[in-house]
Amino acid sequence: xxxxxxxxxxxxxxxxxxxxxxxxxxxxxxxxxxxxxxxxxxxxxxxxxxxxxxxxxxxxxxxxxxxxxxxxxxxxxxxxxxxxxxxxxxxxxxxxxxxxxxxxxxxxxxxxxxxxxxxxxxxxxxxxxxxxxxxxxxxxxxxxxxxxxxxxxxxxxxxxxxxxxxxxxxxxxxxxxxxxxxxxxxxxxxxxxxxxxxxxxxxxxxxxxxxxxxxxxxxxxxxxxxxxxxxxxxxxxxxxxxxxxxxxxxxxxxxxxxxxxxxxxxxxxxxxxxxxxxxxxxxxxxxxxxxxxxxxxxxxxxxxxxxxxxxx
Amino acid sequence: xxxxxxxxxxxxxxxxxxxxxxxxxxxxxxxxxxxxxxxxxxxxxxxxxxxxxxxxxxxxxxxxxxxxxxxxxxxxxxxxxxxxxxxxxxxxxxxxxxxxxxxxxxxxxxxxxxxxxxxxxxxxxxxxxxxxxxxxxxxxxxxxxxxxxxxxxxxxxxxxxxxxxxxxxxxxxxxxxxxxxxxxxxxxxxxxxxxxxxxxxxxxxxxxxxxxxxxxx
Numbered sequence: 001x002x003x004x005x006x007x008x009x010x011x012x013x014x015x016x017x018x019x020x021x022x023x024x025x026x027x028x029x030x031x032x033x034x035x036x037x038x039x040x041x042x043x044x045x046x047x048x049x050x051x052x053x054x055x056x057x058x059x060x061x062x063x064x065x066x067x068x069x070x071x072x073x074x075x076x077x078x079x080x081x082x083x084x085x086x087x088x089x090x091x092x093x094x095x096x097x098x099x100x101x102x103x104x105x106x107x108x109x110x111x112x113x114x115x116x117x118x119x120x121x122x123x124x125x126x127x128x129x130x131x132x133x134x135x136x137x138x139x140x141x142x143x144x145x146x147x148x149x150x151x152x153x154x155x156x157x158x159x160x161x162x163x164x165x166x167x168x169x170x171x172x173x174x175x176x177x178x179x180x181x182x183x184x185x186x187x188x189x190x191x192x193x194x195x196x197x198x199x200x201x202x203x204x205x206x207x208x209x210x211x212x213x214x215x216x217x218x219x220x221x222x223x224x225x226x227x228x229x230x231x232x233x234x235x236x237x238x239x240x241x242x243x244x245x246x247x248x249x250x251x252x253x254x255x256x257x258x259x260x261x262x263x264x265x266x267x268x269x270x271x272x273x274x275x276x277x278x279x280x281x282x283x284x285x286x287x288x289x290x291x292x293x294x295x296x297x298x299x300x301x302x303x304x305x306x307x308x309x310x311x312x
Numbered sequence: 313x314x315x316x317x318x319x320x321x322x323x324x325x326x327x328x329x330x331x332x333x334x335x336x337x338x339x340x341x342x343x344x345x346x347x348x349x350x351x352x353x354x355x356x357x358x359x360x361x362x363x364x365x366x367x368x369x370x371x372x373x374x375x376x377x378x379x380x381x382x383x384x385x386x387x388x389x390x391x392x393x394x395x396x397x398x399x400x401x402x403x404x405x406x407x408x409x410x411x412x413x414x415x416x417x418x419x420x421x422x423x424x425x426x427x428x429x430x431x432x433x434x435x436x437x438x439x440x441x442x443x444x445x446x447x448x449x450x451x452x453x454x455x456x457x458x459x460x461x462x463x464x465x466x467x468x469x470x471x472x473x474x475x476x477x478x479x480x481x482x483x484x485x486x487x488x489x490x491x492x493x494x495x496x497x498x499x500x501x502x503x504x505x506x507x508x509x510x511x512x513x514x515x516x517x518x519x520x521x522x523x524x525x526x527x528x529x
């Protein structure tokens with residue numbers, strides 16, 4: 001099981017980083033206590049991974065054939081990319097890091113499934129776009145129900161709070177179902193894990209990240225979403241979750257952060273205000289190129305290091 | 313169906329309703345005190361009793377406000393609404409404070425109202441307290457789904473502007489008279505404080521309207 005450590009670490013950092021997209025707004029605004037949110041998020045991440053994680057796993061394992069050594073190098077390269085870029089405060093997406101590393105493996109083996117790769121790249125660009133589209137659609141639709149509801153201000157306040165928790169749970173489910181492939185797909189490709197075990201181990205490692213290291217991110221990064229009013233925050237979480245979930249069905253792991261940024265941008269378009277700084281948008285563009293490239297380069301580096309022999 | 317989910321919200325709602333009621337009691341006591349003042353002059357025994365009752369009502373509204381603040385800080389509402397409601401109630405708290413302050417000033421400073429100002433003062437009192445009633449109605453409108461806040465703000469705004477005219481007229485008349493300069497200053501202060509009631513009432517109405525508008529999707 002030692003060979004799984006790279007993947008588990010990757011899942012752990014994914015859980016720690018992406019938890020803010022699930023319950024950040026609810027936790028940082030004290031609508032729900034951290035531990036309750038973390039437990040709910042973990043539970044739904046595992047459920048999502050086990051029930052629907054298979055689609056993404058099939059896509060990633062099909063990008064390039066792998067043996068166990070290549071799978072380990074891929075997960076370690078992706079984990080190093082995520083850790084390195086996080087340390088240097090660069091925008092990073094786990095999905096893009098993993099695909100970059102798989103591409104590195106494919107290049108070295110001269111076996112790269114280009115059609116699958118193009119599908120993945122299109123989905124990356126489509127992730128924030130899906131976030132925008134969903135928020136453009138959901139905001140007025142839910143708004144009509146909201147405005148016509150028979151409940152008063154205080155009751156609507158409570159319903160919004162409950163809505164945020166439900167949206168957070170759904171978002172966790174979508175994250176688990178979509179991103180579990182990043183964690184363990186390469187080991188399925190190498191034939192060392194069956195799909196069910198891969199989804200369980202992947203889901204558990206993401207949950208571990210949420211439970212052990214997401215508190216700071218949830219309480220600080222989530223505040224960016226709370227700058228929106230509670231109703232908009234609810235729409236953002238829901239739209240981000242739907243955007244990620246759509247790509248689960250397509251079978252491509254995508255970035256939940258980019259889906260959320262797209263959703264916030266959609267709210268800005270509707271309200272005619274600037275909700276996202278240009279810097280954030282540029283960082284997404286940068287992440288599309290820099291993250292997979294770094295993943296690929298790390299793979300080359302680790303591959304080279306793994307072939308060094310000590311000659312006395 | 314949602315009764316359990318809304319338990320804490322219901323508690324806040326009930327306390328706010330109680331708070332509005334306590335302001336209303338203070339307002340009624342203030343009206344009675346002022347009626348007595350306009351008829352019998354300052355510091356009659358009845359006036360003192362009524363002023364003490366107004367002070368009690370003001371203290372009670374403070375106690376209820378404290379309870380609401382405590383409950384809100386126990387995270388009874390979403391932070392956004394919590395902040396708005398706290399600001400609203402703190403502004404509304406100005407009203408019973410003003411009633412109490414006016415009555416204690418009349419009593420402590422022994423302000424004698426000349427008979428010639430009686431009608432104008434009565435008019436100012438009526439307009440200010442009517443604006444105050446709209447304000448309380450406006451806060452109550454938060455507990456229903458209607459869109460009455462804007463209409464109530466408009467009415468309170470009209471009354472505030474009417475009150476400003478009356479206030480100005482009274483002050484001009486005070487300073488055109490040949491009364492003692494000290495009495496003039498005391499009467500001017502009293503007039504201004506009476507006018508302040510409508511100003512505070514409009515501020516509260518504006519905040520209610522803002523809360524409702526902010527939450528319209």
